[in-house]
Amino acid sequence: MKQTITVTINGKAYSHEVEPRLLLIHYLREVLGLTGPHVGCETSICGACTVAVDGRAVKSCTMFAVQADGRQVVTIEGLAADGALHPVQQAFWEQHGLQCGFCTPGMIMTSRQLLERNPSPTEAEIRHGLEGNLCRCTGYQHIVNAVKAAAQAGK
């Protein structure tokens, strides 16, 4: 049976009737047209679908949209404010923290969480913190550099 949910996404409240089996990633992409979060593996491994729900980085392929009822969701589209990139986005750009870009929205959302919890991470802590995000271009070194640069810029 369909249920009505109200979710605040990137600061704006949306209300929709959805089936319980609709995954959050599909709600974001197919109902709301927010195609920043990507569907990579759809098995909770790759992290390309990572968004923030009530401030916590989660894999939106492993959560039903109904679970997000009443909660605050932030996607990659919600990071830049007034045309200025978020410091983590800026650092990924400057440090060339992406090649094909498919994993980038998830990488940035997880990096943002990492820096919120630990503003001055070591390289080992960055690598541990990004274990839930895979990059098939294997551009990890530049991603780690980008997180370091974002940490530095945040000081």
Place this chain on the structure above:
Amino acid sequence: MISQSFEYSAPRTLAEALALLAGGDAKVLAGGMSLIPMMKLRLAAPGRLVDLSRVPGLTGIREQGGALHIGAMTTHYEVESSAVLRAKCPLLAETASAIGDVQVRNMGTIGGSAAHADPAADYPAALLAVEAKVTLARKGGERTLAFSDFLIDTFTTALEPGEILTGVIVPVEPAGAGVSYQKMLQPASGFAIVGVAARVHNGSVRIGVTGLSGKAFRAAAAEKIFAETRDVQKAAAAVPLGVEANSDIHASADYRRHVAAVYAARALNAALSRAS
């Protein structure tokens, strides 16, 4: 959209959750980190999900009478980052930090993991080594069971139909206890190929092992050898003896047994180095 349809309820009280669960084909949804992947694979097809995330009183950590009461819906991240647990039950905090990845730890819960009883999950090794208990609520009552009695077999626990696991109770560790959790992980999933939790106090050791066999277990023979000889290598070598080991594409049974002894020695040595 996953293929099977189901009903979804998010009760606001435990009584309401228990009533919904009594309705037959229903399953509790905690963090969903195991259940949702299983539903995608059609390994689970519940008719109704009863989401506990809005039931008050199921999260958080409180100290009472020399024990720490951890709400079933407390996430792995909350356990790993809890100052109270880091100080008073560090084995649990250390083990939580080794689970999956940060996104999984943000959603996954200690109660969900305990009730799921995955033979490769990390928590069971630590819960056995600290001699944890679980509280199970049913309509009109509650019971407390030792985690070792709760865990029956692969994906099988003592939870009766209609019961909900509401909390985990762990003792406050005495000063001088040393602990460590060491695991060889399957790099794609992060699950333990073998994980060993060791807890040393006053020369006696408790060893919890996960990933090696159909269910997590206490390595009683190894514990006895250590108590008698204080010999880490002899005790560690006894951990896989007589165990019917799992075998899969990641690790054969013989290899798992070998790894179990190696990681048991690492966990014991690390725990001893932290004990005083």
